Amino acid sequence: MKQHDLVVIGAGPGGYVAAIRAAQLGMNVACIEKEGALGGTCLRVGCIPSKALLEASELFRQAKTSFSEFGIGVGEVSLDLPTMQKRKDNIVAGLCKGIEGLFRKNKITRYFGHGRIVAPGQVVVEGDQPEEISARHIIIATGSKSSPLRGVAVDGDRIATSTEALSFPEVPEHLVVIGAGVIGLELGCVWSRLGAKVTVVEYLDRILPGMDGEIVAEAQKTFQKQGLEFRLGRRVTGARVEGKQVFVECEGEQPLACDRVLLAVGRIPNTDNLGLDTVNVGVDQRGRIIVDEHYATTIPGIYAIGDVIAGPMLAHKAEEEGIACAELLAGKYGHVNYDAIPGVVYTEPEIASVGKTEEELKAAGMPYRKGSFPFMANARAKALGHTGGRVKILAHTETDRILGVHIIGPRAGDMIAEAVVAIEFGATSEDIARSSHAHPTLAEVMKEAALAVDGRTIHM
Known part of the structure; x- marks a missing residue:
């Protein structure tokens, strides 16, 4: 029987990151993944390929509708879908290879097949290359799958x-x-x-x-x-x-x-045939694995992170949990601030959010002040030709601490990082308002929204 300090089941964003961090901390780590390519749903058939298509399709739309406004004539624009799809596939393949390289760099043993827990500290790999593995710790990081809908039978085609x-x-x-x-x-x-x-x-x-x-x-x-x-x-x-x-x-x-x-x-936890019943790992009514603040399940030595536990089904949330769990196993301090997990919709315009919504604050009876500023009044947005949307900041009435930030507009997914750091460090709207933001940049809209919380915007 192969022996390791830690076995991670699943090589998605949560699993492979947990494996790498644990290896950095000196553990002998193995990762079990049934798909040929590492990276999980996010990298193979989710976040990354969809963003490649979103970027390509938006450029196609702009070439047809708005390039002329910039003085760029492109003639008749045509779609080459196979080439667009090939570019997407090449991006995915390259990133998957990159994770393989990270596994080699960190001396992580990769097992190919389906991992199933047969007892605490014991996992079998099922498939063409069966193995029996023992480990002090097991992390379940098997992600999620598309939710079914009664009456709608997916055929993978129509x-x-x-x-x-x-x-x-x-x-x-x-x-x-x-x-x-x-x-x-x-x-x-x-x-x-x-x-x-x-x-x-x-x-x-x-x-x-x-x-x-x-x-x-x-x-x-x-x-x-x-x-x-x-x-x-x-x-x-x-x-x-x-x-x-x-x-x-x-x-x-x-x-x-x-x-x-x-x-x-929506999506549901992917826990089929993991052996949860065999070892009596507790799950809730929605099929999510029950864990404590240290990501420990109801069975000693077995942990779970990512989409299989409660919380937003986001790759970066799984990554943070993977790092925290690995550090806790190494006797260090691991923690995730769930009030500072951003969410992004990569449409055009992008939509990004972190912290509480206005509806949540009203429901909780939390006193707040609101500041908002439009991209229409921002010089960089005008230069880019993307002036729709706004930044909205919600701050506590008494302490001025930032409770939530919500953005719709160009590069909102990048801009939200400033708000995440602000919430993580307990910053106030005044902290952002008093911080210099380069001109001309989209980030100035964040500063102006912070000024708006106190009713003192400069450029509107």
Whole structure:
């Protein structure tokens, strides 16, 4: 039986980062992954390939609609979808190879196959290269998978999940997206830019549940101007394929005909056949593994991080947990501040958020002040030609500590980092307002929003 100090099951963002940090701290580490490429859903069929398509499709849209405003004539613009897909695949392959190199650098043993816990401290690898492994510690980092929806049977072709929607062989004539969350909107925008008619059907009466309502309302208006159609407050009861057509059935309405469907109603923990029942690892009603503040499960020596436990299903959240868990196992101090985990929607404009929303503060009875500043009044945004959106800062009325920051606008995903650091260090809106921000930059909008909390904006 092979022996290690730590075995990590899953090589996604949480798993491979935990393995690397543990190896840095002197542990003999192994990682079990059933897919040939390392990196998990995020790298292989999620965050990275979708961002490659989002970037390419946005450039395509701009070339058709707005390059002329910059004095750039490009003639007739055409789409080469196979080349766009090949670029995406090359980016993914290169990053996956990079993780292999990091494993070699940190002397991490990689096992190929499905990991299953058969007893505390004991894991078997099932597949073409079976192994039996013993370890002092086991970290479960197996991520998540697309949530099913009753009545909608995914066939991987006409009715797809996000995985298949990254590689449609042609641009759909009419794509129906079931679910108005981050994944549905991002991929809906990709195919809309490339020429598809896109209809987004959502059970709730709003898009992007959990994000700040004021920012979301502005986002929806922008997406509608870009051509997305929203049917909110609709309950999808089924979808059937007839030849090359799909009919999506909504309660109380005529079926909606299209040629492809993307099912994007969320994700669920990927814990199938891990042996949780065998060793009596506790799970909650939603199938998430129960852990304490040290990521320990109900069974000594077994830990869990990332999408398989409670909290936002985000790659960077899993990474932080992986590092914290590895450091705790090494006897060091590991901690994650869940009030400082950002969320980003990589549409155009981007949407980014950290901390509490205005709705959450009102529900909690928390006294707050609000400051907001538009990109329209920012010189760099005008130079870029992206002037839609705003930065919104929520600060405690008495202490002025920043409680939440919400951005819709150009490069919001990059700009939110300043707000994350501010919340992490307990900064106030005055701290940001008094800090010099380079001119001309988009970051100046953050400074002006901080000034707006106290009603003293300079440029508006």
